[in-house]
Amino acid sequence: MKIEAIKSDWYIIALFFAIGLPVTFSGYNYGDGLTIPIWDTIVYLFFTLSLAYIIVYILFPIFFPKKQIIKLFFWTLLLMIIFGIVEMISYRLVDGRPLNELMHYEAIFWAISSSAENAGILIGILLGKKFYDAQLDIQKKEKQMRDSELRRLKSQVDPHFLFNNLNTVDALIDSDPKVAKSYLKHLSMLYRYLIRTKDDEVVPLDDELEFAQNYIYLIEKRFGSAYQFAIDEMSSSQHYFIPPGTLQTVLENVVKHNSGSAVDPIHTHIELGDDSIVVTNNKHQKQKAKPTTSTGIKNLSARYKLLSDKLVLISDDEKYTISLPILNAVE
DSSP: OOOOOOHHHHHHHHHHHHHHHHHHHTTSOGGGOSHHHHHHHHHHHHHHHHHHHHIIIIIHHHHTTTTOHHHHHHHHHHHHHHHHHHHHHHHHHHHTOOSGGGSSTHHHHHHHHHHIIIIIHHHHHHHHHHHHHHHHHHHHHHHHHHHHHHHHHHTOOOHHHHHHHHHHHHHHHHHOHHHHHHHHHHHHHHHHHHHHTTTOSOEEHHHHHHHHHHHHHHHHHHHGGGEEEEEOOOTTGGGOEEOTTHHHHHHHHHHHHBOOOSSSOEEEEEEEOSSEEEEEEEOOBOTTOOOOOTTSHHHHHHHHHHHOSOOOEEEESSEEEEEEEOBOSOO
């Protein structure tokens, strides 16, 4: 743990003394001149600032991170006694008062009381600020880590996706150039969306549904009627948000793990639930399923955990159902 005196700390210290010094000056009889008030103020400033600095910026970083609270308390108390006694001696030397008043055990309690009164409030303010600064720093680092992890997860696109689609375009160019042109257009729209939303944590559901339509078009052109999709009308979907690429991940999962045909197609239904998008499909698992990668449902669940406390729910019974929580623009 490293505690340093930064610029804002000095602003607080200056404000503390700006408020405290007028109170100190108000207790003097200025008929005897300004010498004693000025020297008393110098003593007050020196011992208050020195004690606060040593406790906050030296003792706390040494003992607090190691949870050595007893040692911290001992050294703090010892310093308060030493500084308090020396401070009272200094006041008496300035004021011309005798020192024999300090030659008994009660001087220790006077010293602690003097140190606590002069430096205690400043120490408390500085420590409170340091803990607040530490919390802000932790939150900033957590956000940076979360943003970094989100970018990492979003960048994990299945490398086979582009390869398979380029192969489809290549085949269509020879058999049906017009369809190949349309296919390439939808593919470019899909990648344009991925690039546009690469830095977004969430996107409007309307945008994601439009993206899903382009992705469905690619699937239907590649596999014909083997995979069939139905999307319910969602009139108020512009008020909802989900992570970008969510529906692509789910639809990709359907194709990856199920073998459809024109005779026995895989039906996928997308509907709006109370607080989630629900995607359901019948199952016909492939005999030799492709090995799963981190770009699938596990990846999607990890993104949701980073964005909110809402979970992706999966039911794998007669049909496969996945519920994708709807998010606010700022969770």
